[in-house]
Amino acid sequence: MDSSHSVKESGDIAIPVTEVKSFKSRKGGPPFMAASTVRLGDVPHGAGWKRGVGIIDLILRICAIVATLAAAAVMGTTSQNLPFFTQLFQFQASYDDFPTFTFFLAGNAITCAYLALSLPFSIVCIVRPHIVGARMLLLIFDTLALALTMAAASAAAAIVYLAHNGNPNTNWPALCQQFNQFCPRVSGAVVGSFLAVAILVVLVVLSAAALRRN
Structure with missing residues (x-):
């Protein structure tokens, strides 16, 4: 033979x-x-499309890392003192005075750390477009990160709304009329967190679409 x-x-x-x-x-x-x-040496069917999805996935993860890191850093460094008659008597507003803002900081920090750790798996999905295990792992943990970030951003947004507008029915004053530096910073942090939420939604959709094409 x-x-x-x-x-x-x-x-x-x-x-x-x-x-x-x-x-x-x-x-x-x-x-x-x-x-x-x-x-x-034929190219596997759909490999080019999946590799493109992997590249977009990697870029979006880096953007989400920047958004969550900025949101956590801004919230964690936000405080303002208001003098009252003399320097011995002051009104102070700090993020750790509000448990919701503390939860916001922790949630965004956890999501940022997860996204940084997920970068190698995203790179693997670019090198091996047809791999299923890494993509499924990213889909599961992206969904958990999305839920955590959404909860933290939504809770903080409710407090920011009350700080800006108050609530006369419960005698909640509009704190932002006095703390004109504190409120813009926490508002910007909430906006950055919601930007990360939008990116995570896109990541979940991309992972689901890539798995469906397998």
Whole structure:
């Protein structure tokens, strides 16, 4: 039995295909089969599309890291003192005076850390577009991060709304009339967190679409 091998050099995945040939014996005996292996360097179906999704996924993760990091940093460094008659008597507003803002800081910090740790998995999805395990792992944890960030941003947004507008029915004063530096900073932090929420929604949709095409 003779066998010949032809290999096409390419960066794509090689698919082995067996070619079977039939020969007659010179002495009139039964025919014998000769098998030869041919490797085809065809590009797997949908690999280019999935690689493009992986590149977009990586870019969006970096943007979400920046958004959550900025939101946590701004919230964690926000405080303002108001003098009352003398410097010995002051009104102070700080993020840690509000448990909701503390939860906001922790939620965005956790999401930022997760997104940083997920970057290697996103790179793996670019190198190996048809991998399922890493993409499924990202989909699950992206959904959890989305829920955490949404909860933190929504809770903080409610406090910011009350700080800007107050609530006369419960005698809640509009604090932003006095704390004109504190409120813009926490408002900006909430906006950054909602931006991260939007990016996480896109990441979840991209992961689900990539898994559906497998």
